[in-house]
Amino acid sequence: MATTRRRSTRRPAAVTLRSLGIPGMLELMVGWCPPRNAFEQTRSDFTSYAEYLHTYRSVRDEAIVRWPDPQSFFAERLHLACVAQPRADVEVLGETLYRNTFDFH
Secondary structure, three states: OOOOOOOOOOOOOOOOHHHHHHHHHHHHHOOOOOOOOHHHHHHOOOOOHHHHHHHHHHHHHHHHHHOOOHHHOHHHHHHHHHHHOOOOOHHHHHHHHHHHHHOOO
């Protein structure tokens, strides 16, 4: 009698605030910009504002419940800017928001 092998496929784990760890949570709360050189690429969890925003949207419900004032966080402000301007490029909105937040000149 032939045996049938079943291939088990694992689904990728869902992203949670806990799975992001402290560096990932800080990037969502304080701010983030795409890596600009090879060293930053090895240290970054995200490669583009689109990926950053996608990660935030997957943990947004949890963040709103756990964080005291999510509207003040960078990721939430980027999310709200994208909702307000749905046809705008996420990368342009992200860079503009980052410059307006962190450019002290």
